[in-house]
Amino acid sequence: MLTVLLEAQKVSRFFHSGKNRSFALQEVSVAVRSGEFLVITGPSGAGKSTLLNLLGGLDRPSQGDVRYNGRRLAAMNDSQVAMLRNISFGFMFQTPHLLTDRTVAENVSLPFHYGTPIAQNEIQDRCRELLEYIGMADMAGRFPDTLSGGEMQRVVFARALVRRPKVIFADEPTGSLDADNSERILVLLQEQTRQGCAVVMVSHDPEAVRYGSRVIRLEKNHSHT
Numbered sequence: 001m002l003t004v005l006l007e008a009q010k011v012s013r014f015f016h017s018g019k020n021r022s023f024a025l026q027e028v029s030v031a032v033r034s035g036e037f038l039v040i041t042g043p044s045g046a047g048k049s050t051l052l053n054l055l056g057g058l059d060r061p062s063q064g065d066v067r068y069n070g071r072r073l074a075a076m077n078d079s080q081v082a083m084l085r086n087i088s089f090g091f092m093f094q095t096p097h098l099l100t101d102r103t104v105a106e107n108v109s110l111p112f113h114y115g116t117p118i119a120q121n122e123i124q125d126r127c128r129e130l131l132e133y134i135g136m137a138d139m140a141g142r143f144p145d146t147l148s149g150g151e152m153q154r155v156v157f158a159r160a161l162v163r164r165p166k167v168i169f170a171d172e173p174t175g176s177l178d179a180d181n182s183e184r185i186l187v188l189l190q191e192q193t194r195q196g197c198a199v200v201m202v203s204h205d206p207e208a209v210r211y212g213s214r215v216i217r218l219e220k221n222h223s224h225t
C-alpha cells in the first residue's frame, strides 16, 4: 500500500448569500497517495476547483479537515500553510501565469525566493536541468510574451517542479492547449508520479482523464463516487 500523503475528511465549503448558505462542496472525502495520478472530474460547478484549492491549502474548508502527512492544515497559521505550499506543493492552472517582466529562467526559479535560502549556483543548476527536461534550454533568457501558449505552460510546469514538490496540483492545465501540447504536459505530469510525486489534476477532457491512475467524479449535488 502506498502511503497516504494528503487527505480531505468530509470537507465542505459554503458561502453566505444573505441568510442562505450555498455549498460549493459538501462533505467530500478523498485520500491522495504518493505516486498516484488522481484526476477529479465532473460537470461545471460541481466543486472541482474548490476541492483542489482546499487540498492545496489555497483555501480553507468551512467544515471538515485537510491533513498533510497527518498534520491538520487548520492547526497551521497562514504563513505555515504558505510555507507548506512553497516547499511541498507545486501548482498549475488553466491559463499560465508568469511574471511578464522576468525571463523564463527567472520565472522558473521564483519559488526559491521564499523560504530557506539556497545557493545561487544550485538554483541555476536546478533551473537549467528543468529547462532541458521541458525542451526549452535555449529559451532561458526569453520573456513570457515571446512564447507560445504551450511553451508558457511548460515553463509553469518547470516552476511547479523546481523545489521537488511532493504533490503537484493542476486545475485544467491543458484547457488552453492544443492536442499535441496537452499530451506533452500530461506526459510530463505522469512522469513525476514515477518519481513518487502525487499529481492531483482537475479535468473534464476525456483524453486527459485517461492519464489518471484513479479518477473521482464530483456531481452537482456534491456526492462523489
Ligand SMILES: Nc1ncnc2c1ncn2[C@@H]1O[C@H](COP(=O)(O)OP(=O)(O)OP(=O)(O)O)[C@@H](O)[C@H]1O
Binding pocket: 015, 022, 023, 024, 025, 042, 043, 044, 045, 046, 047, 048, 049, 050, 051
Ligand atoms: N467565492 C465564491 N462565492 C460564492 N460561490 C462560489 C464561490 N466560489 C465558488 N462558488 C460556487 O461553488 C460552486 C463550485 O465552484 P467550482 O469553481 O469549484 O466549480 P468547478 O467544478 O471547478 O467548475 P468548472 O468546471 O466550471 O471550473 C459553483 O457553483 C460556484 O459558483
Ligand SMILES: [Mg+2]
Binding pocket: 048, 049, 050, 171
Ligand atoms: Mg473549476
